[in-house]
Amino acid sequence: MSKKISFLDRMFWITESKANPKHVAAMQLLEIPENAPTDYVDQLYAELQSFDSAVTPFNCKVSQFLGYPIKLTPTKQINMQYHVQLHIVDDITNKVKLHKFVAKLHESWLDRDKPLWQYHLIKDKQSKVFAIYVKVHHMCGDGASLIRIFQKGYSENINSSDFVPVWASKSASRTKPKVNIFKRILTGLWGFIVAIKDLLWIIFRLMLKLLWINRVYMPIPFTGTKTILTGQVKIGRVVSSMDIDFTRVTKLAKRLRASANEILLCAFDIGVHRFLEEHGQGFDKALYTNMPVNLRKPGETTAGNQIAIVPVKLAFDEHDPYLRLRQIIENHRIVKSVARESHPAAFSYYTLLIQSFSTLFEVLHISDWFRPIGNILVSNMPGPANTLYFKDAKLLSNYPISTITPGGGVNITVVTYNGIAQIGLVSCDSKIDSLDNMVKYFHAAFNMLEKCVDDDSLSIKDIVIR
Structure with a gap:
């Protein structure tokens, strides 16, 4: 189902340039579970890529007319190689170097011919901590709405059995109340x-x-x-x-x-x-x-x-x-x-x-x-007021x-x-x-x-x- 775009949302698309991309992001640090295999992050990366069926707005790209955004339209196929990526750094606990690495990821804009989001998993070869850098275009929401959306991918308890990432998590359908059109116009x-x-x-x-x-x-x-x-x-x-x-x-x-x-x-x-x-x-x-x-x-x-x-x-x-x-x-x-x-x-x-x-x-x-x-x-x-988990990995910071x-x-x-x-x-x-x-x-x-x-x-x- 297509999704309408408000005028304010459109402004984030129209005013975007390669010098000033209009996405917002988060740099998250997570703790690898105790007794997890040494290739835990690699397994998590493979599992995330297997969720190749997305829901709105994660399955939508922008339909345009002469460069002007009209609506968000569902795509037939999600390129998970683009949307979920894995990176290896020397030391994930070195925040100075991590900041520089994330800054390079943050400066490039999202591919406008694809749904406007990415998950980047970042790990080293020895630490019990890994990072997730996630970015999404600002036209998909402001800070308050995006926090609510992405919180769906986390839980207050370890959730290994029925874990579903946020882009594949279906929201409960809500019945919209009927509105008198005449009253609405007035x-x-x-x-x-x-x-x-x-x-x-x-x-x-x-x-x-x-x-x-x-x-x-x-x-x-x-x-x-x-x-x-x-x-x-x-x-x-x-x-x-x-x-x-x-x-x-x-x-x-x-x-x-x-x-x-x-x-x-x-x-x-x-x-x-x-x-x-x-x-x-x-x-x-x-x-x-x-x-x-x-x-x-x-x-x-x-x-x-x-x-x-x-x-x-x-x-x-x-x-x-x-x-x-x-x-x-x-x-x-x-x-x-x-x-x-x-x-x-x-x-x-x-x-x-x-x-x-x-x-x-x-x-x-x-x-x-x-x-x-x-x-x-x-x-x-x-x-969130309480500790959250991304599957079975404890979210340390966001x-x-x-x-x-x-x-x-x-x-x-x-x-x-x-x-x-x-x-x-x-x-x-x-x-x-x-x-x-x-x-x-x-x-x-x-x-x-x-x-x-x-x-x-x-x-x-x-x-x-x-």
């Missing part, structure tokens, strides 16, 4: 009118801010700070990952009267500033984050993309980590207040409006001429790796798993060769945030990594 029309009204109000308020009449509002687009991480997105990626005990984050958030997301934003902001200083870019300007806003209603589990991305100003001109956090809280909540007051579709239209300009600059190769919308994109999603927005920067994605915030970073490699020191700065910044509650003499300038 509801949609009224929603469109309200969304356009709210969009015009957003633009009007931004114009007032531009004229210095109303300064307390969302950031004006394309007023971000130029850095070595921003500009024209080019071929080549650097990837890194990190873990933070999420219990520490929530406890600190409670003590500082902040949200967990604001605590992480502050640590990321400090870390990126210190990383840029390490590369000769020391300044006290604010950086900006692109903040994804979930447009789904509570309890809604629809597939596809239902997000908006808007800029949020971070902190500046303060070396006290606590005062930087207060700045971020204030700026973050200004944007959240606008989101609550606006129709969800208005934010979606606003995202399409500003991202279309950013994409145009990228297509014309003039992104370096303009200020970016944001320096970092930070998204935070809840993941680091999300996203795409890069037009205008560059670093994309930081947080997914909680079994009480741990697991964080994946990705950026272009045109001016840097690693993000691993940025991860160290994040850890140091978070530790300083914990200590600043009781020590007001701390300064982010004192953060040193080794």
